[in-house]
Amino acid sequence: MDMARPRSFDPDDVLEIARQMFWQKGFQATSLDDITAASGVAKPSLYAAFGDKNALFLKVLDRYHDGILGWAERVLAQPGPARDVIRQWLTGFIPYCSGEKGQRGCLSINSATDGSLDQVELRKSIERYNRRLEELLRTRLRTDRAQFRKGFDPDVTAHTIMVVHAGLLALAHQRPDSKQVKAVIDQVMSLLA
Amino acid sequence: MDMARPRSFDPDDVLEIARQMFWQKGFQATSLDDITAASGVAKPSLYAAFGDKNALFLKVLDRYHDGILGWAERVLAQPGPARDVIRQWLTGFIPYCSGEKGQRGCLSINSATDGSLDQVELRKSIERYNRRLEELLRTRLRTDRAQFRKGFDPDVTAHTIMVVHAGLLALAHQRPDSKQVKAVIDQVMSLLA
DNA sequence: TTCGTTGTGTACTTCTAAGTACAGAATATG
DNA sequence: CATATTCTGTACTTAGAAGTACACAACGAA
Numbered sequence: 429m430d431m432a433r434p435r436s437f438d439p440d441d442v443l444e445i446a447r448q449m450f451w452q453k454g455f456q457a458t459s460l461d462d463i464t465a466a467s468g469v470a471k472p473s474l475y476a477a478f479g480d481k482n483a484l485f486l487k488v489l490d491r492y493h494d495g496i497l498g499w500a501e502r503v504l505a506q507p508g509p510a511r512d513v514i515r516q517w518l519t520g521f522i523p524y525c526s527g528e529k530g531q532r533g534c535l536s537i538n539s540a541t542d543g544s545l546d547q548v549e550l551r552k553s554i555e556r557y558n559r560r561l562e563e564l565l566r567t568r569l570r571t572d573r574a575q576f577r578k579g580f581d582p583d584v585t586a587h588t589i590m591v592v593h594a595g596l597l598a599l600a601h602q603r604p605d606s607k608q609v610k611a612v613i614d615q616v617m618s619l620l621a
Numbered sequence: 622m623d624m625a626r627p628r629s630f631d632p633d634d635v636l637e638i639a640r641q642m643f644w645q646k647g648f649q650a651t652s653l654d655d656i657t658a659a660s661g662v663a664k665p666s667l668y669a670a671f672g673d674k675n676a677l678f679l680k681v682l683d684r685y686h687d688g689i690l691g692w693a694e695r696v697l698a699q700p701g702p703a704r705d706v707i708r709q710w711l712t713g714f715i716p717y718c719s720g721e722k723g724q725r726g727c728l729s730i731n732s733a734t735d736g737s738l739d740q741v742e743l744r745k746s747i748e749r750y751n752r753r754l755e756e757l758l759r760t761r762l763r764t765d766r767a768q769f770r771k772g773f774d775p776d777v778t779a780h781t782i783m784v785v786h787a788g789l790l791a792l793a794h795q796r797p798d799s800k801q802v803k804a805v806i807d808q809v810m811s812l813l814a
Numbered sequence: 815t816t817c818g819t820t821g822t823g824t825a826c827t828t829c830t831a832a833g834t835a836c837a838g839a840a841t842a843t844g
Numbered sequence: 845c846a847t848a849t850t851c852t853g854t855a856c857t858t859a860g861a862a863g864t865a866c867a868c869a870a871c872g873a874a
Binding site for chain 1: 644645646647649650725726730731733734735736737747748751774777778780781783784785786787788789790791792794795801804805808809811812
């Protein structure tokens with residue numbers, strides 16, 4: 429195998445740039461010309477490296493999912509009361525749920541609610557992401573079940589937290605005040621008792 | 622003023638058809654040719670009646686908002702405990718949060734999370750809708766404040782319900798089981814005590 | 815140095831969809 | 845009935861974006 433001419437760009441850099449653009453403007457509204465302009469990588473190179481636009485987006489989304497899942501794993505594996513680590517996890521989203529950054533919301537949720545994106549692969553990626561996230565919460569709540577009241581249901585609670593998480597990031601596009609987001613998190617945490 | 626040639630279609634019928642298509646496929650993926658094909662109304666007539674595609678979508682969205690707000694007003698004005706009417710209101714969304722219909726989610730939330738739709742008018746319409754909806758909840762909770770525990774905060778609770786509502790409709794695209802949605806609603810209702 | 819291989823960049827094709835020009839149809843009014 | 849006015853339908857223009865052909869550049873190996 430020859431090495432021949434080497435790549436003149438780092439694929440990961442391009443994925444990062446593409447992520448920013450897709451996240452900001454959405455899948456449809458982001459053209460490959462936009463990505464070319466922002467990255468300096470011409471279209472034929474993009475196609476050679478990532479496949480077509482759908483395939484590129486799928487790679488971007490998977491990378492996004494992995495990032496959040498990795499962070500969630502770290503936070504939710506910390507010692508201490510389940511309640512504290514889960515609150516810490518939710519609190520970590522506040523910058524993305526409010527103010528300036530909130531405008532973009534969550535790339536995954538934005539994609540899930542985009543009716544034009546119903547490729548099977550994408551749906552599967554999003555579904556797997558949500559399943560894994562919920563499983564992290566559920567596992568932790570089950571493990572620390574003794575910390576809660578009698579009759580506490582870890583499974584339903586894990587799902588409720590997922591719903592709240594999705595809701596905060598869906599409403600993020602209105603750029604709510606971070607205090608309001610915090611108040612909601614505090615109130616929801618009262619379910620963990 | 623002459624009447625001249627009358628319209629050959631009912632604008633409200635067209636808005637209804639357009640709503641279905643925008644709701645199903647999203648704004649970008651729905652072309653005016655699609656709407657023409659589904660409604661039988663040719664493009665020049667659409668432009669004359671509604672303006673361009675953005676203006677048409679805005680009318681569709683406003684109509685959608687009005688429908689939901691009208692229904693919410695009726696339900697939330699009913700007599701009885703605030704808790705019951707709010708539960709009834711949330712429960713009414715279950716068909717749109719699960720199963721077959723859930724695929725589409727909520728047109729307003731889908732639009733809010735669509736990065737390609739950042740016309741000012743649209744943002745304002747969505748923001749006003751959310752503000753009104755939250756105000757209906759807040760007003761009812763304030764009025765019936767005596768039904769709850771000491772220290773109950775109607776304002777934060779109203780917003781939390783909005784977040785849960787948004788979360789359920791954002792996750793609707795995964796077509797969850799309706800039992801799961803009901804369990805979440807039940808758990809959240811425990812905050813109204 | 816020369817060749818085979820693979821990446822790069824320009825320029826192209828193709829397709830889709832928004833928006834419109836224009837001729838003709840349908841109506842109220844005189 | 846004639847006419848001004850408004851709506852309708854066909855067919856067009858235009859713009860943008862996905863995807864690609866092809867010539868050229870950069871590298872490893874002989």
